[in-house]
Amino acid sequence: MSGWSDSSGTTLDDYTGVYAQRVAGMTASEIRALFAVANRPEVVSLAGGAPYTSALPLDAIGEMLRDLIVNQGAQALQYGIGQGLPELREQICEVMADSGIDAAMGASPDDVVVTIGGQQALDLVARLFLDPGDVVLAEGPTYVGALGAFQAAQARVVHVAMDDDGLIPAALEEAIKATAAAGRRAKFLYTIPTYQNPAGVTLSEERREQVLDICERAGLLVIEDDPYGKLSFGGQAPRPLRARRRDGVFYLSTFSKTIAAGLRVGWILAPHAVRDKLVIATEAQILCPPHFSQYAVSTYLATMPWREQIKTFAQLYSERRDAMLESLADLMPAGMTWTKPDGGLFVWATLPEGMDAKAMMPRAIAARVAYVPGTGFYADGTGQQHIRLNFSFPPAERIREGVRRLAGVIEQEMAMRAVFGSGSGLGTAPSAGTSWPGADNPGLA
Amino acid sequence: MSGWSDSSGTTLDDYTGVYAQRVAGMTASEIRALFAVANRPEVVSLAGGAPYTSALPLDAIGEMLRDLIVNQGAQALQYGIGQGLPELREQICEVMADSGIDAAMGASPDDVVVTIGGQQALDLVARLFLDPGDVVLAEGPTYVGALGAFQAAQARVVHVAMDDDGLIPAALEEAIKATAAAGRRAKFLYTIPTYQNPAGVTLSEERREQVLDICERAGLLVIEDDPYGKLSFGGQAPRPLRARRRDGVFYLSTFSKTIAAGLRVGWILAPHAVRDKLVIATEAQILCPPHFSQYAVSTYLATMPWREQIKTFAQLYSERRDAMLESLADLMPAGMTWTKPDGGLFVWATLPEGMDAKAMMPRAIAARVAYVPGTGFYADGTGQQHIRLNFSFPPAERIREGVRRLAGVIEQEMAMRAVFGSGSGLGTAPSAGTSWPGADNPGLA
Numbered sequence: 077m078s079g080w081s082d083s084s085g086t087t088l089d090d091y092t093g094v095y096a097q098r099v100a101g102m103t104a105s106e107i108r109a110l111f112a113v114a115n116r117p118e119v120v121s122l123a124g125g126a127p128y129t130s131a132l133p134l135d136a137i138g139e140m141l142r143d144l145i146v147n148q149g150a151q152a153l154q155y156g157i158g159q160g161l162p163e164l165r166e167q168i169c170e171v172m173a174d175s176g177i178d179a180a181m182g183a184s185p186d187d188v189v190v191t192i193g194g195q196q197a198l199d200l201v202a203r204l205f206l207d208p209g210d211v212v213l214a215e216g217p218t219y220v221g222a223l224g225a226f227q228a229a230q231a232r233v234v235h236v237a238m239d240d241d242g243l244i245p246a247a248l249e250e251a252i253k254a255t256a257a258a259g260r261r262a263k264f265l266y267t268i269p270t271y272q273n274p275a276g277v278t279l280s281e282e283r284r285e286q287v288l289d290i291c292e293r294a295g296l297l298v299i300e301d302d303p304y305g306k307l308s309f310g311g312q313a314p315r316p317l318r319a320r321r322r323d324g325v326f327y328l329s330t331f332s333k334t335i336a337a338g339l340r341v342g343w344i345l346a347p348h349a350v351r352d353k354l355v356i357a358t359e360a361q362i363l364c365p366p367h368f369s370q371y372a373v374s375t376y377l378a379t380m381p382w383r384e385q386i387k388t389f390a391q392l393y394s395e396r397r398d399a400m401l402e403s404l405a406d407l408m409p410a411g412m413t414w415t416k417p418d419g420g421l422f423v424w425a426t427l428p429e430g431m432d433a434k435a436m437m438p439r440a441i442a443a444r445v446a447y448v449p450g451t452g453f454y455a456d457g458t459g460q461q462h463i464r465l466n467f468s469f470p471p472a473e474r475i476r477e478g479v480r481r482l483a484g485v486i487e488q489e490m491a492m493r494a495v496f497g498s499g500s501g502l503g504t505a506p507s508a509g510t511s512w513p514g515a516d517n518p519g520l521a
Numbered sequence: 522m523s524g525w526s527d528s529s530g531t532t533l534d535d536y537t538g539v540y541a542q543r544v545a546g547m548t549a550s551e552i553r554a555l556f557a558v559a560n561r562p563e564v565v566s567l568a569g570g571a572p573y574t575s576a577l578p579l580d581a582i583g584e585m586l587r588d589l590i591v592n593q594g595a596q597a598l599q600y601g602i603g604q605g606l607p608e609l610r611e612q613i614c615e616v617m618a619d620s621g622i623d624a625a626m627g628a629s630p631d632d633v634v635v636t637i638g639g640q641q642a643l644d645l646v647a648r649l650f651l652d653p654g655d656v657v658l659a660e661g662p663t664y665v666g667a668l669g670a671f672q673a674a675q676a677r678v679v680h681v682a683m684d685d686d687g688l689i690p691a692a693l694e695e696a697i698k699a700t701a702a703a704g705r706r707a708k709f710l711y712t713i714p715t716y717q718n719p720a721g722v723t724l725s726e727e728r729r730e731q732v733l734d735i736c737e738r739a740g741l742l743v744i745e746d747d748p749y750g751k752l753s754f755g756g757q758a759p760r761p762l763r764a765r766r767r768d769g770v771f772y773l774s775t776f777s778k779t780i781a782a783g784l785r786v787g788w789i790l791a792p793h794a795v796r797d798k799l800v801i802a803t804e805a806q807i808l809c810p811p812h813f814s815q816y817a818v819s820t821y822l823a824t825m826p827w828r829e830q831i832k833t834f835a836q837l838y839s840e841r842r843d844a845m846l847e848s849l850a851d852l853m854p855a856g857m858t859w860t861k862p863d864g865g866l867f868v869w870a871t872l873p874e875g876m877d878a879k880a881m882m883p884r885a886i887a888a889r890v891a892y893v894p895g896t897g898f899y900a901d902g903t904g905q906q907h908i909r910l911n912f913s914f915p916p917a918e919r920i921r922e923g924v925r926r927l928a929g930v931i932e933q934e935m936a937m938r939a940v941f942g943s944g945s946g947l948g949t950a951p952s953a954g955t956s957w958p959g960a961d962n963p964g965l966a
Binding site (some may be wrong): 149227349 | 535536539540542544547548549569570571572574575577579580582583586587588589590591595596597598599600601604628637638640641643648650651652655666669670673674692708717726742772777781782783784793795798799800801804805806807808810811812813814817846903921944
């Protein structure tokens with residue numbers, strides 16, 4: 077390379093030759109490209125993943141923040157330490173103790189690292205453990221942001237099938253064997269055991285122990301991502317994996333769904349031996365998390381009824397989940413199936429055989445409804461037959477209207493297929509073990 | 522590796538075999554280790570780098586935040602987009618336009634990416650451009666957080682000498698040649714041209730053009746880090762590099778020193794062709810920057826006298842700089858030299874010949890004064906004879922007291938050396954081209 081790009085305004089990417097190798101693996105998520113159209117006001121978006129921040133006590137939070145800045149502004153607006161505000165790390169331990177991750181289980185503020193939401197926690201784990209070519213085992217489907225973090229680390233994600241009880245232990249054992257047989261190294265299992273994103277399912281009590289046993293035998297670390305565990309509709313979620321084992325399990329969570337996403341305050345509870353390395357890694361990345369957000373969260377936890385507010389969110393989402401499940405049952409054509417979440421934000425639906433959710437998207441948008449096509453949640457190009465539907469943000473009547481529109485699109489699609497057949501170019505992609513829970517695992521191919 | 526660590530509480534690091542290779546390069550900065558002792562109230566810390574947040578109009582900011590959350594809380598507490606709040610990116614362009622980086626120079630809100638302070642901007646650049654073994658050219662000494670980000674990317678930093686007019690163009694040409702001769706690839710020049718951290722010097726007008734020409738000829742990108750450019754004491758800083766060339770220059774800055782560090786809001790103005798990749802990289806890392814901080818900064822810029830507030834900071838730091846320079850001149854022994862900054866936060870001082878700033882630290886702490894030893898600002902182990910002194914945070918009388926204590930420590934050290942010689946074990950390290958501005962460059966050794 078000699079010289080820079082010229083000033084004539086050409087759009088040529090003259091930087092191609094300078095990028096690091098990892099840039100080749102960085103591709104925009106399908107969800108991102110979608111949001112531009114899905115956010116038009118006439119579209120009912122079931123594509124988001126946003127909490128309903130309007131349900132927050134905004135006046136009280138406003139007063140709280142004024143007092144915070146007036147009384148402690150010089151500290152709250154100052155640099156902090158990389159690991160995060162000590163008072164907040166104490167409070168995070170109280171929040172975790174509610175879920176059984178307590179001092180008896182070795183949880184300590186010393187081993188908590190505050191992060192920029194759950195995403196930075198994932199990225200730090202990737203940075204700490206993943207060399208190019210390393211394998212990560214993860215549920216199929218899984219959180220799209222985790223795929224982004226692992227792919228940025230040039231790792232390979234191998235999906236493990238789920239059913240209505242979450243991750244299938246036999247499939248996990250199979251994936252571990254297949255990875256070893258392929259001469260690759262699996263570094264960890266990444267799992268969202270409770271109210272999974274996007275599948276909406278929860279790993280059962282029995283399977284939690286089985287999964288932990290399998291990972292321990294295989295020497296595989298467990299990265300437990302638990303953003304939704306406190307958003308239970310009615311029942312109580314099974315205890316987190318970290319509440320069952322103290323060794324080999326990293327626990328990641330966030331205040332994005334329990335307080336507010338716009339604060340971007342999450343955390344990792346790391347094994348003690350790893351904590352220092354995490355702090356060094358986060359300092360290289362962001363120097364320190366914002367004192368401003370951390371003081372806000374810490375003051376909120378200390379002065380506001382945060383447990384009651386979580387119940388308010390859960391009650392609201394529960395009603396919206398009901399609206400979604402009822403209208404799906406009322407309106408969807410035969411051949412369509414979906415999960416029935418006991419908490420969280422999402423329903424995962426499976427289209428009738430042979431249909432392609434991504435190809436159907438333009439027609440859904442034309443019918444003023446948006447969802448996320450399933451392929452975004454797989455690293456291996458599968459998931460064509462699936463869609464993710466969000467019920468936390470749109471009000472119940474919008475959910476019903478959205479499902480009504482979507483049912484119309486699907487029925488029309490089925491009618492067209494009945495007339496023109498599957499070779500009509502209407503969006504049928506070759507199916508390769510894509511049914512959910514798919515047992516096939518093309519991740520090592 | 523088989524099985525996890527046992528539960529007996531052993532502190533053995535059982536994760537050693539699982540870490541990614543890049544972890545080997547992650548070492549805690551010397552500055553961090555220092556802060557624990559330096560922050561004791563009886564110690565006068567000249568070791569920090571904190572802005573004086575008590576000079577902010579805290580009551581007004583408190584009211585502003587209350588109104589923001591009461592009126593726009595549902596948006597301000599919601600997720601945002603990876604690139605950052607559009608209104609804020611418009612305002613960032615106004616802030617840059619004040620420094621000559623305007624629309625005529627191709628600056629556009631479309632090409633701004635909001636980051637978690639300047640540190641994440643650095644980390645994103647490292648992630649985008651640095652493969653293991655790549656070379657980064659950087660001033661010697663340079664910002665310790667930049668060293669952390671580049672080392673986390675497994676890059677090698679080659680220092681380029683400075684003098685009172687900043688980076689020496691001939692030394693830059695030399696370093697480019699030496700890197701090529703060693704068969705390595707220099708990806709970019711990282712430079713803080715204005716009120717440099719830690720050196721406190723500013724690249725002169727003439728040299729700015731020379732440095733840009735040299736880099737353009739060599740096809741070397743320029744990463745311009747400008748956190749301090751608006752903190753001028755009296756005169757006006759020379760225009761940034763990005764105000765002179767639109768191609769090949771990345772401009773990084775932050776509101777940490779102009780508004781508040783605890784917000785952690787910084788940005789990159791990137792060449793258009795690179796912008797998309799930066800957005801994907803930041804989404805993999807943090808999903809999106811906090812709406813909460815971004816709305817706070819945006820509202821502050823829209824409703825408060827932010828230019829006047831920067832003048833308030835600059836006036837205050839200017840008085841403290843005077844206090845530091847005067848007491849250094851009054852109290853320091855012969856053989857000691859220091860820079861005379863026209864802006865920013867730091868003075869860079871050179872101890873009398875043969876002295877080692879790091880070895881002297883315990884005695885300085887015992888005398889209740891702290892500084893940062895120069896070695897922290899070099900990637901190659903040099904810098905023993907130097908110290909960084911901060912004048913933005915301690916009030917003038919504390920600065921004078923700190924310099925008085927420090928002068929005593931240095932005089933005692935010199936007296937001991939006079940009695941016992943340089944082989945006394947009092948902290949003399951072998952000197953290897955460490956005088957500032959050193960022309961030697963062991964970075965490729």
